[in-house]
Amino acid sequence: MTEMTLDPRQLGTGGLFTAAVPDLASHEAAYGRRPSGWTRSPLLRELEASGLAGRGGAGFPAWRKLAAVGAGRPAVIANGAEGEPLSRKDTALLRQAPHLVLDGLVTAGEAVGASELFLYATAESLPGVGQALAERRDGPRVTLVEAPAAFISGEASAVVNALETGTALPRDKAARIARSGYQGRPTLLHNVETLAHLALVARYGAQWFRSAGTADDPGTRLYSLSGDVPAEWVVEAPGGASLRDVLRLGGAEPSSLAAVLVGGFHGAWVPAEAFDLPLTARGLARYGASPGAGVLLALARGRCGLQASAGIVRYLAESSARQCGPCMFGLPAMATVLERIAAGERAPWLASEAERLAGLVTGRGACHHPDGSARFVRSSLGVFKDEVRAHLAGACTAHHGRV
Ligand code: SF4
Incomplete structure (x- = not known):
């Protein structure tokens, strides 16, 4: 980087x-x-x-x-x-x-x-x-x-x-x-x-x-920008800057992107129509996103958000210490459900099953790993809801055709 x-x-x-x-x-x-x-x-x-x-x-x-x-x-x-x-x-x-x-x-x-x-x-x-x-x-x-x-x-x-x-x-x-x-x-x-x-x-x-940033988010912040960008950067930007500004500062073209994952794997997706909102917890409250530790993962137009999300949930499931029930059973189950949706399985109940599992693991671990993972799953289902609907019907909006 x-x-x-x-x-x-x-x-x-x-x-x-x-x-x-x-x-x-x-x-x-x-x-x-x-x-x-x-x-x-x-x-x-x-x-x-x-x-x-x-x-x-x-x-x-x-x-x-x-x-x-x-x-x-x-x-x-x-x-x-x-x-x-x-x-x-x-x-x-x-x-x-x-x-x-x-x-x-x-x-x-x-x-x-x-x-x-x-x-x-x-x-x-x-x-x-x-x-x-x-x-x-x-x-x-x-x-x-x-x-x-x-x-x-x-x-x-x-x-x-x-x-x-x-x-x-x-x-x-x-x-x-x-x-x-x-x-x-x-x-x-x-x-x-x-x-x-x-x-x-x-x-x-x-x-x-x-003297830098906004009243709501004073000072500057470091962001790690990666994903579908010309180069991976660590950028320093004023607090309260919009996602569009931070992307541009990092050399990325916002119009080429469908969404950005804000706050890392325990964070939330922010779709392109929200790129002009301040990159703060208050500015992005509608999406449940906040800058967190400054991780930004860009997703290009034409790439499937559900496939990207399923990969992340699998990573989260494999990253736990497997000390507690939600991480032993709940996270792998959530990853499997997301993978089945991403694969285009025609089973309409899969979306509600993912929601159910996210509710089951929340607040049940010795640390916040299950909560953060559940938050990410809910964000994926919400921001990519059109894709979820299409996948459950065997199609993919990002790929303009079958999954
Ligand atoms: S909840 Fe936290 S402590 Fe418990 S298994 Fe998961 S990661 Fe480990």
Whole structure:
């Protein structure tokens, strides 16, 4: 995947995606030294004023996460696991701006009085981060932990589990890691992009951050753009930009596309007629889509959305840890039903069976994997409802003929 930057003012004053890993000297020349001495309350107020929301998927306000961390030797974790196979933005960020992520991690750690800092990322990312850390000998110790290349390796409780046991399997979603996370201690876990933004808010302030994006979605966002596009890109775009704008910034021609999957495999399809809506949870509420971790998968006109969706549901079914009933039985069953619809089987009940299975698995897993998978299935059935009808009659609208 190629990287580019579109708003170098924000995440990289000298350009986020440069050819070489920026060393500490060039990082400090671009941004200045990391401002030390942030304590919890002032940082919390600055983050609240900035409107910074998490960039790892859930979009939780960064200040709320910080406020929720209890007292008592907290741990802070930078999450760069990027288990979503179409996501590349965290890898790109860690390669091109590792010091910015480390600045955010150390600043958050200082603010909550952390006793331990971790950076959890893929094997591909760790050498560059290790190199950056070696330059910061006078800073607090940061432990690097390798994230396995698995879809659920970045799920919050799986991250904590990986740090404690070396196994990245989710745990009970009811447990709040802000109170009881790593080794039972209060734990703050942020995506690496969120921490990079936090480092900039700590340097330049909330108003500077809000000078890009919209009131609803301030700052910039990184997007991993793939699928039916001329080239795969990681793009930085202002918050609140429309899908059409983000596609164009990434070199794609929106008129050639039928739909875009927004938010990755736990996300939702957005059809071409909605490309001018703001790429925000509010703007795309009708489709149940939100930017999530910034994954955008483009689907060209003439390609069958149901076949693409069935492939994704099969992937999701095979990606679970098979610890819970919905993942053992429900997800494979949903994948099979979607595959039968995509194959043009003339069985009208298949659509309602897919809906039924989506309802059955929702809320039943130890983590949110079944919920995200069910959401994606519902989105596929809704956005491609004309295709569903045609397939169940043995035809395919995308292929203008038989399936
Ligand atoms: S719901 Fe699925 S992915 Fe989540 S812990 Fe249970 S088996 Fe694993």
